[in-house]
Amino acid sequence: MMIPMNKFHRLMHVDVPRWLLKQNLQAPFFSQAHYLSSGTVAKSSSVPRICVVGSGPAGFYTAQQLIKGHPELEVDIYEKLPVPFGLVRYGVAPDHPEVKNVINTFTKTAQNPRCSFIGNVCIGKDIHVKNLLQVYTAVVLAYGADKEKLLGIKGENLKGVYSAREFVAWYNGHPDHVDLPVNLDGQTALVFGQGNVAIDVARMLLKSPDMLKETDITPAALNVLEKSQVKNVTLLGRRGPMEAAFTIAEFREMTKLPSVHTDLLESDFSEIAKIVDSIRPPRKRLMSLMCKIAGMPNSDGSCREFRLRFCRSPVEILPSENDQEHVGGVKVMLNKLIKHPSGKVTSEPTGVTEDIPCDLVFRSIGYGGQTIDEDIPFDLDRGVVKHERGRVHSMPGLYCSGWVKTGPVGVLVSTMNDSFDTGQTILQDLNDGILQPSEKHTGKEALLKQLGDKSTQIVDFDGWLKIDKAEISRSSDSYPSPRIKIVNVDQMLKIALT
Ligand SMILES: Cc1cc2nc3c(=O)[nH]c(=O)nc-3n(C[C@H](O)[C@H](O)[C@H](O)COP(=O)(O)OP(=O)(O)OC[C@H]3O[C@@H](n4cnc5c(N)ncnc54)[C@H](O)[C@@H]3O)c2cc1C
Known part of the structure; x- marks a missing residue:
């Protein structure tokens, strides 16, 4: 009778390569185990x-x-x-x-x-x-x-404050979020967070809607983005550029968006520029790119701007002077960075605050x-x-x-x-x-x-395939999207179950 290699390994106390142990878990071993009527493996x-x-x-x-x-x-x-x-x-x-x-x-x-x-x-x-x-x-x-993660600060319920999670689910047609009342009348948006989801939000707000026409964005979301007045999007981070969570591909894509200027302050990168060669990859590539861009003027007159600002934590979301129920700005705490012996970098409040005017706020501090x-x-x-x-x-x-x-x-x-x-x-x-x-x-x-x-x-998988087919068939020459998503559960069920 064959003893499986992983049991053999434990019995004999010998070192067996990991890949060989894994082999034991593949089909041939289990076929034997199943058909043997007695012994250690059955x-x-x-x-x-x-x-x-x-x-x-x-x-x-x-x-x-x-x-x-x-x-x-x-x-x-x-x-x-x-x-x-x-x-x-x-x-x-x-x-x-x-x-x-x-x-x-x-x-x-x-x-x-x-x-x-x-x-x-x-x-x-x-x-x-x-x-x-x-x-x-x-x-x-x-x-x-x-689950939604809240900032836990005053003003979070003001109109014009959105959760990135809900915004993303809205433009992607999630049945629970398609009715999110998104109003992009304001010109200036602040995003709390510097991860890839925050970058996705910024890109969707700044990219020309024409470039989204051939995607599977919902027609309703595209319609709102077409009317959007948003011109500036700033991503605020608690810590410094080295701690930003987004990856280079997502950042580089922002720097290449037509008619969008990427605005980084030279002062945020002056120290990093001195040590950039000694930074370990993959961070090194991202920092090199950011150092190169920092301080560059908007020389081609781009009409929209993507900004990154660092060492700022949200303290309060402020109401607009004209409409006390709508956001008009944010109060942020300026932080200093503390480098710990472990190499970990944390932020500490300086006690100095700053008010930044804005028309929209997006909370992109992770999912729960x-x-x-x-x-x-x-x-x-x-x-x-x-x-x-x-x-x-x-x-x-x-x-x-x-x-x-x-x-x-x-x-x-x-x-x-x-x-x-x-x-x-x-x-x-x-x-x-x-x-x-x-x-x-x-x-x-x-x-x-x-x-x-x-x-x-x-709904079984064939039911999903019916929904899939229906979504694909809804696109047309005038609306050349790969699919037009069905965003209503009842409608999905009707298609899947008939
Ligand atoms: C906005 C956003 C953009 C992203 N973009 C990228 C990208 O471009 N590239 C990339 O590599 N990664 C990307 N990611 C990361 C990637 O999506 C995740 O790594 C991955 O989806 C996590 O998979 P999961 O199955 O754990 O969770 P999920 O994808 O969330 O899947 C969980 C599933 O469980 C279902 N479910 C929940 N509760 C129940 C319940 N009670 N009963 C039955 N079913 C339930 C949900 O409906 C869902 O279908 C992105 C993530 C986010 C949030």
């Missing part, structure tokens, strides 16, 4: 049935890894919306269509006969996690982090995680599920991947790597007998019946 004759909660990148990448690593395992992906793909559909900017190509890979996974998409089912509301754990061998929480079910051990401070290498604390059979595990940081590649890790952990636990497939693990069957009894309208 666990059960039942098929492992895994439930994934959330159909964003984390859900699909975890499912992909599980299906690839086990010849019989089945995955059911539950999604609260009738449509899949999470932030790839509702977060990634419309003018970055190449990023959305991952949808092709996710579609292949969804169309694997061992994978099912179960849309329009909200876990924690329609079904509880503890019920899922009864009928699945394992449950993976991959429901992202879409939240629990969807009281049974889930959740770290409220960090906004993540409590876990150890993807295994949720004190909940055998429960796992997590993606932003609900890591917090809302990183890009698709980091989410992919993290989800593959969780997939490997589950395969390992199946291999080690920590997870035992059983006759009780009937998967979706019983649940779908229960949901049907409650008249929940379930």
